[in-house]
Amino acid sequence: MSQLRRDPVTGRWIIVDITDPKRPEEFELKSQVKKGGVCPFCSGNEKMTPPEIEAVREPNSQPNTPGWSVRVVSNKFPALKIEGDLDKRGIGVYDMTNGVGAHEVIIETTDHYRDMADLTQNEIKNVIFKYRSRSLDLEKDKRFKYILIFKNHGSSAGASLEHTHTQLVALPIVPKRVKEELKGASTYFGYRERCVFCDMIAQELEDKLRMISENKRFVAFCPFVPRFAFETWIVPKRHSQNFKSIDDMDIDYLAQILKDTLVRLKVVLKDPPYNFIIHTAPIRDGLNEEFHWHLEIMPKLTNVAGFEWGSGFYINPTSPEFTAKYLREVQV
Amino acid sequence: MPELRKDPIIGRWVIISVERAKRPSDFKVSHPEDEECPCPFCEGHEKDTLPEVFAIRKADSKKDGRGWDIRVVPSISQRFDLDGGLERRGIGMYDVMNPIAAHDIIIESPKHFTDIYQLSGEQIELIINTSVRRIVELEKDPRLKYCLLFKNHGLRAGGSKVTRHVRSQIIATPVTPTRVKEELRGARFYYQYKERCIFCDIIRQELDTGDRIVMETDTILAVAPFASRFPFEIWIVPKKHCSDFINIEMREIKDLATVLKTITYKLYQLLDDPPYNYMLHTAPFRHAKRPGYWRSITEDYHWHIEVTPRITQVAGFEWGSGFYINPTPPEDAAKYLREAKAL
Numbered sequence: 106m107s108q109l110r111r112d113p114v115t116g117r118w119i120i121v122d123i124t125d126p127k128r129p130e131e132f133e134l135k136s137q138v139k140k141g142g143v144c145p146f147c148s149g150n151e152k153m154t155p156p157e158i159e160a161v162r163e164p165n166s167q168p169n170t171p172g173w174s175v176r177v178v179s180n181k182f183p184a185l186k187i188e189g190d191l192d193k194r195g196i197g198v199y200d201m202t203n204g205v206g207a208h209e210v211i212i213e214t215t216d217h218y219r220d221m222a223d224l225t226q227n228e229i230k231n232v233i234f235k236y237r238s239r240s241l242d243l244e245k246d247k248r249f250k251y252i253l254i255f256k257n258h259g260s261s262a263g264a265s266l267e268h269t270h271t272q273l274v275a276l277p278i279v280p281k282r283v284k285e286e287l288k289g290a291s292t293y294f295g296y297r298e299r300c301v302f303c304d305m306i307a308q309e310l311e312d313k314l315r316m317i318s319e320n321k322r323f324v325a326f327c328p329f330v331p332r333f334a335f336e337t338w339i340v341p342k343r344h345s346q347n348f349k350s351i352d353d354m355d356i357d358y359l360a361q362i363l364k365d366t367l368v369r370l371k372v373v374l375k376d377p378p379y380n381f382i383i384h385t386a387p388i389r390d391g392l393n394e395e396f397h398w399h400l401e402i403m404p405k406l407t408n409v410a411g412f413e414w415g416s417g418f419y420i421n422p423t424s425p426e427f428t429a430k431y432l433r434e435v436q437v
Numbered sequence: 438m439p440e441l442r443k444d445p446i447i448g449r450w451v452i453i454s455v456e457r458a459k460r461p462s463d464f465k466v467s468h469p470e471d472e473e474c475p476c477p478f479c480e481g482h483e484k485d486t487l488p489e490v491f492a493i494r495k496a497d498s499k500k501d502g503r504g505w506d507i508r509v510v511p512s513i514s515q516r517f518d519l520d521g522g523l524e525r526r527g528i529g530m531y532d533v534m535n536p537i538a539a540h541d542i543i544i545e546s547p548k549h550f551t552d553i554y555q556l557s558g559e560q561i562e563l564i565i566n567t568s569v570r571r572i573v574e575l576e577k578d579p580r581l582k583y584c585l586l587f588k589n590h591g592l593r594a595g596g597s598k599v600t601r602h603v604r605s606q607i608i609a610t611p612v613t614p615t616r617v618k619e620e621l622r623g624a625r626f627y628y629q630y631k632e633r634c635i636f637c638d639i640i641r642q643e644l645d646t647g648d649r650i651v652m653e654t655d656t657i658l659a660v661a662p663f664a665s666r667f668p669f670e671i672w673i674v675p676k677k678h679c680s681d682f683i684n685i686e687m688r689e690i691k692d693l694a695t696v697l698k699t700i701t702y703k704l705y706q707l708l709d710d711p712p713y714n715y716m717l718h719t720a721p722f723r724h725a726k727r728p729g730y731w732r733s734i735t736e737d738y739h740w741h742i743e744v745t746p747r748i749t750q751v752a753g754f755e756w757g758s759g760f761y762i763n764p765t766p767p768e769d770a771a772k773y774l775r776e777a778k779a780l
Contacts, residue, residue: 106518106536107516107517107536108533108534108535108536109533109534109535109536109611109612110531110532110533111531111532111533111612113530113531113532115615116615117615118610118612118614118615120516120536122516184439184452184454184754184762185439185441185452186438186439189438196663197638197642197646198445198635198638198639198642199442199443199445199642199663199664200442200443200445201440201441201442201443202440202441203438203439203440203441204438204439204440204441204452251758253754253757253758255752255753255754255756255757256753257752257753260750261750262750262752262753263750263751263752263753263754263755264752272753272754274754274758276758276760277441278441278450280450280757280758280759280760281447281448281449281450281758281759281760282756282757282758282759282760283758283759285759301530304530305530308529308530308531312529329528329531330531380752380753380756380757381753382753382756382757383757384757401757403756407595408592408593408594408595409595409751410587410589410594410595410596410714411587411588411589411594411595411606411714411715411716412585412587412595412606412608412716413595414587414616414714414716414745415585415587415614415616415617415714415716415717415718415743416583416585416608416610416614416615416616416617416716417614417615417616417617417619418610418612418614418615418616420516
């Protein structure tokens with residue numbers, strides 16, 4: 106028997122299986138095997154990437170040489186280009202603009218064979234520091250409206266290079282998916298005068314059914330309305346619309362819970378392909394106080410089929426109560 | 438310079454790579470399909486499926502026996518149920534309801550074919566007729582609000598491991614799904630503003646420019662949409678305005694069969710049997726529950742079929758933003774498809 110559930114933020118309906126949810130071993134789990142070979146993100150190959158923008162480096166080491174532990178470079182094959190002004194125009198019924206934007210890569214470690222889950226809490230902390238400093242730097246550019254930070258792990262989650270990295274894209278428009286969330290949060294706030302995500306955290310902490318872990322500043326849980334099996338969200342307990350405003354202490358706690366969650370997923374699902382995405386308010390965001398930034402982790406265990414593509418209605422072969430139990434109880 | 442293009446109906450932006458545009462041969466299509474198991478959809482195996490709910494049969498044949506051209510059976514996944522009420526309710530801040538929905542499998546041939554282009558034009562016409570019949574039947578259930586007809590071809594498009602037997606599916610749901618709703622809203626918004634159907638405007642402009650046309654017949658147009666999310670995405674639209682697929686005319690059925698056959702063959706040729714999905718977007722069921730709710734729908738909406746090959750991976754960027762990066766401009770895709778060998 107399954108159940109239809111409605112996402113309180115976007116209004117999207119999904120179907121979860123509550124009586125016979127799929128167990129982890131019933132999915133076709135494919136561990137990510139690294140092939141090695143020449144890699145532009147490995148130490149010693151700094152010349153193979155565009156020049157570095159920022160790095161965490163040993164004192165006295167020179168930019169674009171070894172001696173770094175986290176390195177930020179432009180994407181060699183950017184989806185958007187940094188030069189030029191936005192040129193919005195119409196062609197009959199259609200609208201378009203040129204592709205102005207920034208596309209950067211944050212290389213999380215020099216070690217080709219360690220994934221984010223294998224990094225120490227301190228290493229992850231340094232990576233998150235770069236997420237923040239790049240966000241703060243790019244938002245100064247008046248052409249940009251939104252900064253999207255995301256990670257593709259494993260080739261079936263869209264990673265083209267196997268060396269662990271995160272990507273950051275600054276966009277000249279606010280993407281649709283973000284607009285939907287902002288609108289949903291704002292509608293909820295208009296009705297209840299409370300933040301939908303704050304309410305969600307309160308209910309999850311009380312129900313406990315979908316909780317994975319918590320620390321002083323963050324909670325990790327499987328959302329009530331997951332599109333994907335083992336989908337997991339990390340949400341700050343303190344209401345804050347924008348990721349960039351996290352303080353150093355937050356970064357510490359975020360590194361702890363992110364590592365913990367990635368390790369749990371890695372153990373339970375044998376190193377699954379996944380995407381994670383930081384959902385945050387647009388850059389010039391005075392009007393988005395109802396929003397609450399968070400990080401969504403989506404393991405890619407099944408193929409998205411015609412029904413999902415055509416309807417935006419997801420069929421989840423398991424349930425978040427069930428997946429949270431696995432993730433909560435696994436020994437790490 | 439890449440281009441950002443906006444979908445005029447729902448406002449989704451797409452990044453189109455113009456400079457390093459990918460050609461068909463740049464995509465590597467893998468075929469991870471294993472050896473097939475005994476196929477439950479072949480003629481003679483009728484007992485391996487649930488009892489049929491509809492079939493086009495030869496005069497002297499019996500239900501769930503041999504002698505059929507098309508067979509419709511309920512899906513064995515049994516995720517849905519047609520017994521009972523919806524029981525919409527809240528759990529704290531969350532909303533839930535029972536899975537009252539129908540899930541049909543339309544077995545498109547008694548023989549073990551694996552793609553549409555292998556079927557005869559007449560057979561494809563029968564498939565279209567069957568789809569219409571099923572949708573009309575499902576609409577009678579007042580609990581159901583929308584009906585999505587779709588096809589998953591190949592594993593990466595969500596196809597099954599058990600068999601590649603040619604088939605499509607129908608899922609009728611008790612809510613209008615979000616993706617459909619935003620399209621309905623977008624079309625209504627445009628209509629309120631211009632008093633014209635946005636799809637009709639698109640058709641006029643595409644026929645006028647011509648560079649995104651994949652093929653056309655007297656009644657049907659196939660184009661690579663201006664803001665294509667995926668390389669070689671194709672939309673199939675009836676030229677004459679019509680909001681609801683169930684009102685498709687005889688001539689349109691004939692032409693649609695030709696277009697489906699030609700396009701699936703061209704994709705097969707050009708991209709080496711790529712995984713693909715197609716889905717029908719049509720007007721929702723309009724039970725008179727909320728008066729006036731769909732008042733202008735017959736004027737503002739226009740049914741169409743979206744065909745989307747699955748030859749690139751959807752990654753974090755797309756999931757997080759709903760913003761797609763397409764490495765093949767639709768003008769290029771349309772040209773390749775126009776020039777590909779036809780059957």
